[in-house]
Amino acid sequence: MIRRMLAVLHARNLEFVRDRSSLGWNILLPVLLVFGLAFVFSGDEKPLYQVGVLSGGNPLKAETHPFLDTKYIGFFAAGSEEEAVWELEHHRMDMLLDLRQPARYWINEDSPQGYILEKLLLQSDPAGFARATVTGPRIRYVDWLLPGILGMNMMFSCLFGVGYVVVRYRKSGFLKRLRGTPLRALEFIIAQVLSRIMLIMVITSFVFFGTTTLLQTPMAGSYLDLFFVATLGAVSLIALGLVVAARVDSEELAGGILNMISWPMMLISGVWFSMEAAHPLMQKAAEALPLTQILDAARAIMLDGATLADVRAELVVLVGMSVVFLTLGAALFKWRLD
Amino acid sequence: MEPILRVDKLVKRYPGTEAVRGVSFSVGEGTCFGLLGPNGAGKTTTVEIMEGILPATSGEVRYRGRPIGAAFREDAGIQFQTTALQDFLTVRETLELFGRLYSARANLDELITVCSLEPILTRDVRKISGGQRQRLLLAVALVNDPAILFLDEPTTGLDPQARRNFWDLVRAIKARNKTVILTTHYMEEAYHLCDEIAIMDHGRIIAQGPPEKLLEEHFRDTVLELPREDFTADPGALPWQVLVSGDSVEMSVPDVDLAIRALAGHGVSLGRLRIRPRNLEDLFLELTGRELRA
Numbered sequence: 001m002i003r004r005m006l007a008v009l010h011a012r013n014l015e016f017v018r019d020r021s022s023l024g025w026n027i028l029l030p031v032l033l034v035f036g037l038a039f040v041f042s043g044d045e046k047p048l049y050q051v052g053v054l055s056g057g058n059p060l061k062a063e064t065h066p067f068l069d070t071k072y073i074g075f076f077a078a079g080s081e082e083e084a085v086w087e088l089e090h091h092r093m094d095m096l097l098d099l100r101q102p103a104r105y106w107i108n109e110d111s112p113q114g115y116i117l118e119k120l121l122l123q124s125d126p127a128g129f130a131r132a133t134v135t136g137p138r139i140r141y142v143d144w145l146l147p148g149i150l151g152m153n154m155m156f157s158c159l160f161g162v163g164y165v166v167v168r169y170r171k172s173g174f175l176k177r178l179r180g181t182p183l184r185a186l187e188f189i190i191a192q193v194l195s196r197i198m199l200i201m202v203i204t205s206f207v208f209f210g211t212t213t214l215l216q217t218p219m220a221g222s223y224l225d226l227f228f229v230a231t232l233g234a235v236s237l238i239a240l241g242l243v244v245a246a247r248v249d250s251e252e253l254a255g256g257i258l259n260m261i262s263w264p265m266m267l268i269s270g271v272w273f274s275m276e277a278a279h280p281l282m283q284k285a286a287e288a289l290p291l292t293q294i295l296d297a298a299r300a301i302m303l304d305g306a307t308l309a310d311v312r313a314e315l316v317v318l319v320g321m322s323v324v325f326l327t328l329g330a331a332l333f334k335w336r337l338d
Numbered sequence: 339m340e341p342i343l344r345v346d347k348l349v350k351r352y353p354g355t356e357a358v359r360g361v362s363f364s365v366g367e368g369t370c371f372g373l374l375g376p377n378g379a380g381k382t383t384t385v386e387i388m389e390g391i392l393p394a395t396s397g398e399v400r401y402r403g404r405p406i407g408a409a410f411r412e413d414a415g416i417q418f419q420t421t422a423l424q425d426f427l428t429v430r431e432t433l434e435l436f437g438r439l440y441s442a443r444a445n446l447d448e449l450i451t452v453c454s455l456e457p458i459l460t461r462d463v464r465k466i467s468g469g470q471r472q473r474l475l476l477a478v479a480l481v482n483d484p485a486i487l488f489l490d491e492p493t494t495g496l497d498p499q500a501r502r503n504f505w506d507l508v509r510a511i512k513a514r515n516k517t518v519i520l521t522t523h524y525m526e527e528a529y530h531l532c533d534e535i536a537i538m539d540h541g542r543i544i545a546q547g548p549p550e551k552l553l554e555e556h557f558r559d560t561v562l563e564l565p566r567e568d569f570t571a572d573p574g575a576l577p578w579q580v581l582v583s584g585d586s587v588e589m590s591v592p593d594v595d596l597a598i599r600a601l602a603g604h605g606v607s608l609g610r611l612r613i614r615p616r617n618l619e620d621l622f623l624e625l626t627g628r629e630l631r632a
Binding site for chain 2: 169182183
């Protein structure tokens with residue numbers, strides 16, 4: 001029994017070692033993951049509170065105002081006053097501080113963090129600031145997280161569901177058989193996209209309605225708009241999976257590359273936590289990922305009541321990505337094994 | 339008359355090897371053309387270039403006078419040596435899938451009857467036998483009612499009965515004026531089905547023509563075979579070549595009647611004598627000095 005088992009073990013090891021592309025990915029992927037994770041989680045520990053500051057160009061240091069030296073509070077330069085107030089209303093920050101004259105601060109009256117920050121500010125400078133308030137219901141973490149979880153599930157289903165299948169078709173010779181027919185690469189790819197879209201949208205819709213009913217998550221925008229964003233997002237993710245599958249011959253290599261693509265999206269696309277306080281470079285990198293665009297648009301519709309016009313920037317990026325990925329997939333597509 | 343397919347100076351190189359080395363031939367419409375040779379001779383590579391599956395390094399394939407393209411794909415039917423089909427589909431669903439990929443379609447019911455697929459129509463394609471699978475793959479290749487049909491080693495792995503049934507199918511297809519291009523390493527198959535053959539070895543065509551004509555050109559003798567224990571004569575005393583091979587003795591004789599009389603004169607028992615004409619295996623041996631299946 002052991003002899004037979006060892007024989008199979010040896011054969012499998014030879015297969016693995018001689019498949020150089022897969023072996024390479026198996027070595028490279030963990031190294032890249034370690035560096036990637038180190039980059040994402042490097043820097044200081046996440047602060048307890050986020051305070052936007054309108055400083056009029058002054059540095060966010062104690063010399064500008066002693067409150068800025070308070071530990072465990074993350075101070076960052078806010079954009080325009082209007083934008084910052086909107087973000088405070090939507091709990092994207094816990095307090096807005098205006099250091100220009102006359103000095104003011106805003107808190108959201110529905111925010112417990114805002115309440116504590118106000119106490120701390122007044123202790124630091126009891127008479128220096130005028131008080132302003134905004135209101136806006138608090139968004140529970142689960143409300144914010146739900147689009148992320150659904151988006152992540154969609155991402156895995158799109159990337160692996162299509163990428164693996166196409167590589168398997170190629171390996172088995174089914175693609176080669178199709179090559180002998182008038183079927184064109186683009187026709188095959190579009191058929192794969194549509195098939196997957198139907199499946200994913202049915203499943204995602206089912207899970208969405210189930211979880212929103214159970215968790216009583218808010219829906220500020222239109223269901224149709226959300227469905228449109230999710231569909232477009234799924235197209236871009238499937239098309240990305242097809243680019244990977246366009247030339248790869250081995251499932252193991254495809255798995256390695258798909259992991260390589262899905263891990264960064266899982267970490268920096270905002271599935272688990274907001275990237276607003278992340279390093280600007282990281283934010284730029286995140287914007288280049290389709291899942292970031294999907295989640296930003298979905299959260300804007302669900303939590304802020306945005307319309308399709310409001311999320312047009314994300315939609316344009318998703319359309320662009322889908323077109324580029326589909327074109328690339330069709331151009332690179334290989335019907336047979338080398 | 340313009341050939342339906344013309345292959346001109348085809349070359350296919352892979353890193354470190356040249357699989358096809360300047361192959362040229364043409365195929366007449368309505369004929370069965372056989373590409374023969376041992377494994378690794380370059381037959382499948384040549385045929386896959388002809389099918390448009392594989393690009394050639396140099397050379398050209400023309401279908402009805404034009405480079406192969408979209409029109410060729412509509413007109414061609416292909417049965418690969420090994421082909422996977424889509425899992426979880428039934429035999430009928432598989433035929434319908436491929437049928438929808440073409441502009442023109444053969445009558446599906448007729449095709450099912452011709453390929454004897456009625457008993458397995460609702461069966462999952464993963465659960466059919468080797469012979470049934472070959473018949474299904476042939477039906478898939480015929481689903482567009484092709485003008486030209488490529489069959490790459492279509493009977494490999496089939497038992498003798500299934501192989502002969504398959505030959506009958508190919509004959510029926512040929513009778514409908516379809517052009518068939520067959521690659522095989524079964525010489526008997528090529529002899530029975532092909533109007534013309536090309537024998538390939540090491541990426542080159544080493545002989546080409548109708549099978550009978552090639553045999554006539556290369557051989558003027560007949561082979562007599564006897565079990566070794568029955569051959570009691572002195573080989574040196576006979577005026578023809580005697581080859582002892584394993585348990586049998588083979589003699590190449592120019593005149594069978596004279597040879598039989600001479601053997602009888604030497605007291606050889608002829609009860610188990612076998613007389614066979616020269617075949618394509620002999621031709622390959624003659625041309626290359628090697629056994630076909632070596």
